[in-house]
Amino acid sequence: MKKIVYSIIALSLTALTSCNEDPSYYELPDQPDQMHIKASATDVVFNKGMANEPAITFTWDAATSPVSAADEVTYGIRFYETSQKSEHMSDLIDLGATTQRAFTHDELNSIVSRWVLPGEKAEVTAQLLAYVHNEQTYVKPIQSTVQFTAVPYEKYPTYLYIHLTDEATGMERMERMDQRQLGTGIYEANINLTTGTFYISTTTEQYPLYGQAEGEKMEYVTDGNFTPFTNTAIGPRTIIVDTNQPYNDCRVLDIVQLPTPGLIWICGNGCSVGWNTNTTNGRMEMTGTAREPYYYSWTGDFTAGGELKIGLGGGWGDQFFYAPEANADPLTDHRLNMYRLQDDGGDLKWVPSVSGRYTFTLCLLATDLHTTFEPAQ
Numbered sequence: 001m002k003k004i005v006y007s008i009i010a011l012s013l014t015a016l017t018s019c020n021e022d023p024s025y026y027e028l029p030d031q032p033d034q035m036h037i038k039a040s041a042t043d044v045v046f047n048k049g050m051a052n053e054p055a056i057t058f059t060w061d062a063a064t065s066p067v068s069a070a071d072e073v074t075y076g077i078r079f080y081e082t083s084q085k086s087e088h089m090s091d092l093i094d095l096g097a098t099t100q101r102a103f104t105h106d107e108l109n110s111i112v113s114r115w116v117l118p119g120e121k122a123e124v125t126a127q128l129l130a131y132v133h134n135e136q137t138y139v140k141p142i143q144s145t146v147q148f149t150a151v152p153y154e155k156y157p158t159y160l161y162i163h164l165t166d167e168a169t170g171m172e173r174m175e176r177m178d179q180r181q182l183g184t185g186i187y188e189a190n191i192n193l194t195t196g197t198f199y200i201s202t203t204t205e206q207y208p209l210y211g212q213a214e215g216e217k218m219e220y221v222t223d224g225n226f227t228p229f230t231n232t233a234i235g236p237r238t239i240i241v242d243t244n245q246p247y248n249d250c251r252v253l254d255i256v257q258l259p260t261p262g263l264i265w266i267c268g269n270g271c272s273v274g275w276n277t278n279t280t281n282g283r284m285e286m287t288g289t290a291r292e293p294y295y296y297s298w299t300g301d302f303t304a305g306g307e308l309k310i311g312l313g314g315g316w317g318d319q320f321f322y323a324p325e326a327n328a329d330p331l332t333d334h335r336l337n338m339y340r341l342q343d344d345g346g347d348l349k350w351v352p353s354v355s356g357r358y359t360f361t362l363c364l365l366a367t368d369l370h371t372t373f374e375p376a377q
Contacts, residue, residue, distance in 0.1 A: 035060035035075075035144040037128045044108075045151040048208070049220045051106040052245065056148065059100040063130035063142050072133040077101065079108075081115045082123040082147060088115040092129070106155075106245065113152035121151050156185045157202050160210075160241060165228075167196040174204070177241060179290070185243040186290040190257070193237050197228040200241055200250065210241065216249040242291055254366035255294045256338070259312050259319055262286065266298045266360065270306025270352055277315050284310070287361065297361040299376045307349040310362070312339055321362065323350040330360060330373035337369070 040057040047055075058077065065071035075095040081088035090111045095101050116122045125147050132139035160177040177187035177200070200218075201209040211226030213219040218241070219226065229250060238255045242248065258264060264284040267273050273282035281300075288295035302308075308330070310321040322345065324335035330350045352358075357376040363369060 029140065031066060031140060031142040033144045034063045034142060035128055035130060037126065037144040037146045039126065039146045039148050041148060043149045046105045046109040046112070046153050048105070048109075048153045048155070049222050051109075051220070052104050054102040055105040055108050057100060057102040058126060058128070058146070060128055060144060062099050063132075065132045065134060065139065067132065067134045067137045067139060073097065074131050074133070075099075076129045076131065078127050078129075079111050080125055080127065082125045084115070085125070108150060109152045109155060112150045113155060116152065118152055118154035121149050124148055124150050154202075156183060156243070158182070160187045161201045161204055162189060162191070162198055162239060163201060163206070164191070164193075164198040164231075165196045166194045168194070177239070180293060181290055184290045187241045187243075188290075188293070189239050191237060191239060193231055193233050193235065193252070195232055195234060197230055199226065199228045210243075210250065212250075216251055218243075218248050218250055238293075240291065240293075247291070253294070256364040256366050256369070258364075259339075263312060264296050264321075264362075265311050266300075266308060267311060268306060268308040268349065270303050270308040270350065271298075272301040272303075277311055278313070284362070294364040295361055296364065297359050299359040300357065302352045302355060302358050302360075304353055304355045305351060307351055308360075309347075309349050316342075322346075322348040324348070327351040329353045330371055334370045334372060336362060336371050 037058055037060040040059075041055070044055050060075075063073050063075075065073060074097050076092045077095055078092045079090045112122050112124060125145050128144045130142040130144075132142070156179070158179070162175050162177055163172065164175070165172050175189050175191055177189040179185070179187055199209050199211050201207065208220065208222045209226060210218040211221055212229045213227075231252060233252055233254070236257060238253045239250065240253060241250045263278075265278050265282045266284060267275055267277060267279075267282055269275060271282075273279055276282065282298065284296040284298045286293060286295065287297040309323070312319045312321070319339045319341055321336065321339045322342075324333060324337055326346075326348050328335070328348075328350050329352060331353055352373070359372075359374050359376050361372045361374075363371070
């Protein structure tokens with residue numbers, strides 16, 4: 001009996017020992033580097049003034065399938081900080097079947113600037129992957145790497161600064177431009193303009209700056225001559241600068257300035273808000289992008305035959321957006337007049353012809369005032 005017990009214990013220990021061993025898995029073999037990727041530059045300082053020009057061109061030899069010469073081979077490339085591969089790696093970029101690819105200063109700067117501060121040097125590895133397309137056999141991607149150093153620039157400073165010169169007096173002044181949402185590269189400022197010229201700098205100093213290229217397009221200048229923008233508008237205007245491609249422009253817009261910035265609400269028995277002033281559930285929200293901060297919308301339930309108007313203050317004695325005429329149907333009549341007090345034209349209200357969930361939108365661009373009324377998505 002003891003021999004049987006000892007045998008069972010011995011077998012159990014053997015089993016436990018086997019369980020503690022690391023399992024072995026089949027691994028696909030690495031394919032030899034057939035591409036031998038090369039970079040046109042090994043040290044590069046990215047230049048914002050050359051944002052859309054090639055910074056580095058990568059070339060490589062075509063890879064072939066180890067299974068069948070008829071197999072299609074396509075490529076992808078990604079970049080990582082050489083010493084921080086697990087933490088600092090870009091997304092894979094599809095290259096199709098080409099055997100070369102040029103990357104602009106802006107493209108590579110957008111990648112590298114996430115890893116090091118502007119002006120700092122980064123050691124970067126470009127990893128090229130070849131994918132063999134065979135229906136029966138999976139082939140492990142073939143890889144080839146090349147290293148280079150890169151120094152990024154600051155793409156989106158927190159602020160821009162607009163420098164204005166008054167044509168009549170020659171007086172100069174500087175105003176700060178903010179990003180409505182940080183990291184967008186879209187800046188705006190509400191400024192009381194006079195005729196004259198202006199340019200936009202990235203610091204409180206003159207350079208680097210954005211001057212005029214053609215029309216609303218901008219030219220980035222680091223030193224030397226530039227062409228300032230010419231302004232003929234007089235009075236309050238919103239200047240919006242978009243530093244992103246393909247826009248890269250500066251627009252002087254006449255956006256309706258609300259009595260209280262951002263405060264706009266709907267009311268009436270033609271919607272679920274009822275005749276209640278300045279309620280949270282009746283608040284119209286800015287639904288335009290940072291490029292178009294002049295769209296305000298409310299989405300909710302509307303009732304055919306009910307009345308609507310849009311308030312801009314705390315109560316009935318404040319200014320409203322009224323319908324263009326009594327009983328105007330927002331579904332078909334998209335006119336929008338400037339806001340006013342009731343006594344300056346009557347208590348004209350919109351009356352929707354349909355019931356249901358809709359989005360009522362106001363475009364507050366003074367040169368294109370209008371509404372839309374569409375089924376909610």
